[in-house]
Amino acid sequence: MTDLSIREAQAGDLEAIIRLHEEDELGSHGDVWSDETRPVYEAAFRAIQKSPDNRLFVAVDGSEVVGTFQLTFIPNLTARGTTRVKVESVKVKAARRSGGIGAQMIAFAADHARTQGAAAMELTSNKTRKDAHRFYERLGFARSHEGFKKRL
Amino acid sequence: MTDLSIREAQAGDLEAIIRLHEEDELGSHGDVWSDETRPVYEAAFRAIQKSPDNRLFVAVDGSEVVGTFQLTFIPNLTARGTTRVKVESVKVKAARRSGGIGAQMIAFAADHARTQGAAAMELTSNKTRKDAHRFYERLGFARSHEGFKKRL
Numbered sequence: 550m551t552d553l554s555i556r557e558a559q560a561g562d563l564e565a566i567i568r569l570h571e572e573d574e575l576g577s578h579g580d581v582w583s584d585e586t587r588p589v590y591e592a593a594f595r596a597i598q599k600s601p602d603n604r605l606f607v608a609v610d611g612s613e614v615v616g617t618f619q620l621t622f623i624p625n626l627t628a629r630g631t632t633r634v635k636v637e638s639v640k641v642k643a644a645r646r647s648g649g650i651g652a653q654m655i656a657f658a659a660d661h662a663r664t665q666g667a668a669a670m671e672l673t674s675n676k677t678r679k680d681a682h683r684f685y686e687r688l689g690f691a692r693s694h695e696g697f698k699k700r701l
Numbered sequence: 702m703t704d705l706s707i708r709e710a711q712a713g714d715l716e717a718i719i720r721l722h723e724e725d726e727l728g729s730h731g732d733v734w735s736d737e738t739r740p741v742y743e744a745a746f747r748a749i750q751k752s753p754d755n756r757l758f759v760a761v762d763g764s765e766v767v768g769t770f771q772l773t774f775i776p777n778l779t780a781r782g783t784t785r786v787k788v789e790s791v792k793v794k795a796a797r798r799s800g801g802i803g804a805q806m807i808a809f810a811a812d813h814a815r816t817q818g819a820a821a822m823e824l825t826s827n828k829t830r831k832d833a834h835r836f837y838e839r840l841g842f843a844r845s846h847e848g849f850k851k852r853l
């Protein structure tokens with residue numbers, strides 16, 4: 550892990566990022582990289598790059614993308630105008646899990662959010678991901694909220 | 702309720718919006734409108750207005766602000782590049798609760814999100830807000846996720 554670095558994702562990382570999504574154990578999102586799906590991912594990547602409030606990161610070991618996460622900065626009135634940061638789409642390469650990569654990514658996310666003036670970090674995790682819940686609690690997150698979703 | 706309309710918030714609505722935050726039963730966010738706090742709310746309001754991904758709304762009955770909510774559009778790779786919308790800081794005036802204002806706001810939010818191309822809506826609610834959880838489940842939201850928070 551000595552070579553691990555975390556940096557903003559570039560267009561050339563997109564396939565490797567989606568390959569991490571493919572490994573998701575729930576698989577409920579149907580993510581797969583193919584000639585057919587590539588255009589929608591490229592469009593979404595451009596939308597993330599264009600947004601001043603969103604940043605997509607990769608964790609790289611040597612030249613290999615081994616993790617990814619997205620940060621969304623949310624300006625908000627609540628708590629006296631506290632900017633909060635939502636952590637989204639946290640993925641670590643299956644073969645490299647339980648090796649500290651996730652913890653390094655979340656620590657990086659917290660540092661980055663803090664330097665940008667955010668005072669709180671939040672995320673949601675599917676209720677079936679028990680390992681992830683223990684992971685976030687170990688990192689000092691409080692499991693204080695219920696997360697609701699609805700398809701439109 | 703025949704006069705209820707929902708529109709984007711304007712600077713002149715800010716005090717009324719924060720008064721709704723003051724009525725929050727948890728009160729854990731310390732929100733209060735005063736000469737001292739006004740500048741931080743004004744700065745946060747400007748940050749929301751400036752963000753292309755955020756919109757703050759009010760529900761107005763005649764000339765009275767009776768509700769508010771914020772929408773955050775999040776471009777994302779997950780689920781084949783689905784844009785999702787986070788609903789944030791949903792508040793209804795205490796004296797007007799259980800009168801359908803919240804349901805009208807959420808229906809408006811869903812319509813607005815859909816017309817902007819979003820495919821999913823999400824929100825988190827403190828685990829102590831049991832009434833709110835029943836409300837969101839009645840409106841078709843699935844309580845599928847755990848919500849984690851950490852102060853920075």
